[in-house]
Amino acid sequence: MGQPSAALATFAQAARPTTIIEAPRLARKLGINLLLASETFQHTGSFKFRATSHLASHVPNPLIIAASSGNFGQALAYACSLVGKRSIIVMPQTSALVKVDAVREYGGQVDFVDVRAKSRAARVAELAGEHPEAYVASAYDDPLVIEGNSSLGEELARIDCPFDRPPEVVVAPVGGGGLTSGIVTGLRRAGSSLEVVGAEPLLANDAAQSLRAGRIVANETEPQTIADGARTVSLGVHNWAILKDGLAGIVEVPEENIALAVRLLFELANLKAEPTGALSVGALLTDPDRFRGRLVCCVVSGGNVDPAVYRELLGAS
Amino acid sequence: MGQPSAALATFAQAARPTTIIEAPRLARKLGINLLLASETFQHTGSFKFRATSHLASHVPNPLIIAASSGNFGQALAYACSLVGKRSIIVMPQTSALVKVDAVREYGGQVDFVDVRAKSRAARVAELAGEHPEAYVASAYDDPLVIEGNSSLGEELARIDCPFDRPPEVVVAPVGGGGLTSGIVTGLRRAGSSLEVVGAEPLLANDAAQSLRAGRIVANETEPQTIADGARTVSLGVHNWAILKDGLAGIVEVPEENIALAVRLLFELANLKAEPTGALSVGALLTDPDRFRGRLVCCVVSGGNVDPAVYRELLGAS
Numbered sequence: 001m002g003q004p005s006a007a008l009a010t011f012a013q014a015a016r017p018t019t020i021i022e023a024p025r026l027a028r029k030l031g032i033n034l035l036l037a038s039e040t041f042q043h044t045g046s047f048k049f050r051a052t053s054h055l056a057s058h059v060p061n062p063l064i065i066a067a068s069s070g071n072f073g074q075a076l077a078y079a080c081s082l083v084g085k086r087s088i089i090v091m092p093q094t095s096a097l098v099k100v101d102a103v104r105e106y107g108g109q110v111d112f113v114d115v116r117a118k119s120r121a122a123r124v125a126e127l128a129g130e131h132p133e134a135y136v137a138s139a140y141d142d143p144l145v146i147e148g149n150s151s152l153g154e155e156l157a158r159i160d161c162p163f164d165r166p167p168e169v170v171v172a173p174v175g176g177g178g179l180t181s182g183i184v185t186g187l188r189r190a191g192s193s194l195e196v197v198g199a200e201p202l203l204a205n206d207a208a209q210s211l212r213a214g215r216i217v218a219n220e221t222e223p224q225t226i227a228d229g230a231r232t233v234s235l236g237v238h239n240w241a242i243l244k245d246g247l248a249g250i251v252e253v254p255e256e257n258i259a260l261a262v263r264l265l266f267e268l269a270n271l272k273a274e275p276t277g278a279l280s281v282g283a284l285l286t287d288p289d290r291f292r293g294r295l296v297c298c299v300v301s302g303g304n305v306d307p308a309v310y311r312e313l314l315g316a317s
Numbered sequence: 318m319g320q321p322s323a324a325l326a327t328f329a330q331a332a333r334p335t336t337i338i339e340a341p342r343l344a345r346k347l348g349i350n351l352l353l354a355s356e357t358f359q360h361t362g363s364f365k366f367r368a369t370s371h372l373a374s375h376v377p378n379p380l381i382i383a384a385s386s387g388n389f390g391q392a393l394a395y396a397c398s399l400v401g402k403r404s405i406i407v408m409p410q411t412s413a414l415v416k417v418d419a420v421r422e423y424g425g426q427v428d429f430v431d432v433r434a435k436s437r438a439a440r441v442a443e444l445a446g447e448h449p450e451a452y453v454a455s456a457y458d459d460p461l462v463i464e465g466n467s468s469l470g471e472e473l474a475r476i477d478c479p480f481d482r483p484p485e486v487v488v489a490p491v492g493g494g495g496l497t498s499g500i501v502t503g504l505r506r507a508g509s510s511l512e513v514v515g516a517e518p519l520l521a522n523d524a525a526q527s528l529r530a531g532r533i534v535a536n537e538t539e540p541q542t543i544a545d546g547a548r549t550v551s552l553g554v555h556n557w558a559i560l561k562d563g564l565a566g567i568v569e570v571p572e573e574n575i576a577l578a579v580r581l582l583f584e585l586a587n588l589k590a591e592p593t594g595a596l597s598v599g600a601l602l603t604d605p606d607r608f609r610g611r612l613v614c615c616v617v618s619g620g621n622v623d624p625a626v627y628r629e630l631l632g633a634s
Contacts, residue, residue: 019336021358025422040587041338098584105342263624267415270357270620272589303587307580307631314624 015050015148016042018155018299023269030264030284034296035167037156038271040303044106046229046277047152047179047301048075048139054148056080061135063088065127067120069095070229071302072139077108088134090123098306140178141236149179153186156297157194165295167194172299173279174198174207174250175230177239179301184246194297197290198243198250199283201225201258206234207243208250216240226309227258229276229302251283251290258282262313265300274305275313332367332465333359335472335616340586347581347601351613352484354473355588357620361423363546363594364469364496364618365392365456371465373397378452380405382444384437386412387546388619389456394425405451407440415623457495458553466496470503473511473614482612484511489616490596491515491524491567492547494556496618501563514607515560515567516600518542518575523551524560525567533557543626544575546593546619568600568607575599579630582617591622592630 021036039047048071056064056079063086066076073089080087087108091100092115103110113123128136138145156170170187172180184196200207204223210216218234225231235243253261261278264285265271273281280298284291305313338353356364365388373381373396380403383393390406397404404425408417409432420427430440445453455462473487487504489497497515504511517524521540527533535551542548552560570578578595581602582588590598597615601608622630 016339019358022333022360024360025419028422041336043339043341045587102342105345266589266627267624270362270589272583272587307584310583311628311631314628 015053015151018042018152020159021269021271025268026264026281029268030288032284032288032291032296033294034284034298035159036269036271036298036300037152037159038300038303039152040271040273040277040300044071044075044078045302045304046071046075047149047299048072049079050151050182051145051148051178052076052079053082055137055142055144056083056085058144059135061133062086063131063134064137065124065131065134066090066137066139067124068139069099071304073099073108074102074106074304076137077103077106081107088127088131090120090127092120096306138236140176140232141238143238145178146181146185146238146242149182150186150189152179152299153183153188154190155186156183157187157190157192159297167297168294169195169197169248169291170297170299171197171199171251171280171283173227173230173276173301174200175276176232177207177235177243179299180247181239181242183299184242195248196246197248197283199253199279200250201227201230201279202252202254204230204232205252206232208252210235210240211244211247211250214244225258226255227276227279229274230279251287253279253282253286257285259313260285262310266314271300272303272305272310273300274302277302332370332468335359335469337476338586338588340588342585343581343598346585347605349601349605349608349613350611351601351615352476353586353588353615353617354469354476355617355620356469357588357590357594357617361388361392361395362619362621363388363392364466364616365389366396367468367499368456368462368465368495369393369396370399372454372459372461373400373402375461376452378450379403380448380451381454382441382448382451383407383454383456384441385456386416388621390416390425391419391423391621393454394420395423398424405444405448407437407444409437413623419621455553457493457549458555460555462495463499463502463555463559466499467503467506469496469616470500470505471507472503473500474504474507474509476614484614485611486512486514486565486608487614487616488514488516488568488597488600490544490547490593490618491517492593493549494524494552494560496616497564498556498559500616501559512565513563514565514600516570516596517567518544518547518596519569519571521547521549522569523549525569527552527557528561528564528567531561542575543572544593544596546591547596568604570596570599570603574602576630577602579627583631588617589620589622589627590617591619594619
């Protein structure tokens with residue numbers, strides 16, 4: 001469908017404020033006071049638009065290139081469209097058609113790569129050579145990305161809290177560390193000392209290992225967790241610089257608790273979350289004692305999930 | 318689980334403001350500019366809490382009795398709990414366990430009736446005789462219910478619109494007419510002339526027939542639409558008094574468009590809606606020409622739907 005149609009009204013180019021949701025039935029089930037900060041209604045359906053809208057409006061380049069088979073690609077395509085820039089999103093040939101369609105619908109140009117023959121990074125480098133005017137964007141390891149995501153931290157610092165007290169701890173998913181490093185940056189800038197805890201798939205626990213080791217530890221291969229937004233090989237360098245002292249800890253969430261969190265968000269909070277988005281609630285399921293008696297804000301980072309995958313998750317019980 | 322646990326923080330007793338969601342992909346798909354006003358994150362997951370919280374705090378009675386197998390029962394149980402009143406919810410013996418559990422979890426007492434032997438209304442009358450101190454609540458045909466729901470109309474009159482202009486028409490589901498009569502009341506009180514269009518299942522089109530006839534027309538039996546919140550036999554008298562001149566029209570939505578609307582809200586707006594809640598989007602699918610070129614606000618009235626039903630709806634395509 002190309003560029004957004006001029007016949008339909010356009011939206012503000014800024015990120016949409018996060019949606020705060022009280023979920024008393026979920027809180028009761030978990031025995032933990034909680035609020036949800038949902039980014040599932042953010043433009044393009046995930047927090048990634050915070051980064052890409054900042055990026056697209058701050059780099060002078062007319063073209064932005066990135067590798068992404070998920071939320072970053074859609075968010076970058078849309079953000080570029082809004083400011084009249086072009087985007088090329090490198091995606092594996094095997095990407096789900098709905099994801100390819102979404103990138104195209106948001107105005108992005110899809111470049112397919114056969115990952116058996118060439119890595120995505122190699123294809124991005126090749127494209128960068130062909131397009132010297134382009135900015136090459138990382139989904140997390142870029143100060144502009146962290147700065148964009150920091151707007152969520154600033155919002156959480158001044159949350160309009162329906163309880164009689166502000167939250168005491170924020171739990172957010174960790175993949176490359178773009179979201180959590182942004183949240184920490186925004187909170188601290190706003191003068192908040194709110195604790196930030198990461199939620200990482202146990203199958204992809206490189207960030208937890210990194211915190212323990214005091215240096216970046218990488219997964220050997222891309223981990224096959226259902227939380228596909230956290231299938232990163234390691235934290236980014238810029239993210240690590242913030243997270244090594246900025247995170248109060250990381251909870252390593254087993255796959256079954258990720259799936260259970262998706263179901264509980266559906267059943268008890270009416271919230272459609274993607275597996276990566278449900279990691280924060282999965283952390284409460286995994287280590288409840290850490291959170292008992294405190295008011296917890298769980299960031300649900302995104303909601304984009306295929307209907308077939310979601311149906312399976314709802315069915316498993 | 319009885320009364321809400323004192324160990325968990327309690328919430329403000331007022332209704333939560335509606336959640337305004339831009340949905341550009343859904344808008345593009347329909348070719349209609351739209352906003353969603355979602356009541357799926359309202360306390361107890363539907364707009365019904367607006368009515369019940371108003372009712373519970375405005376009647377002097379210590380006990381409220383109602384027949385409901387759905388959202389009204391949950392909302393009434395929770396609203397009564399919050400102000401220290403008791404509630405008895407009359408439900409058919411055949412009600413889904415999740416609905417029974419939800420009423421109990423919110424602090425309501427469930428009274429089962431074998432609807433083959435006795436009507437729900439007869440059982441309510443019986444209980445009212447046994448409990449002379451009780452208020453008997455209708456889910457729609459009561460000025461206090463309409464007044465409670467009018468808060469949504471007031472909100473829609475002063476919507477913080479992300480477009481460059483306010484909406485021109487509100488579309489909302491019609492069952493007994495409690496929601497639409499409340500919206501009309503609230504809008505007009507706030508000085509708004511925003512048009513209100515009802516969305517009714519074609520299978521349960523008594524309200525559309527009533528508008529055409531100029532008097533209340535009843536269905537012969539409870540219609541078996543998948544939009545279970547609209548399985549009412551007729552509009553209420555108090556509702557009709559407002560709706561006969563207050564509604565700009567009613568779109569009669571075929572079952573397949575209700576199901577399609579549930580799927581589109583899932584796929585293109587990340588919103589979990591129950592079939593009744595999706596009626597307003599179903600109306601746009603059914604009569605797009607009525608809405609083309611105007612900015613439409615679709616009220617998604619609730620999100621409570623069984624996982625098994627939802628899985629089926631997502632699967633049908």
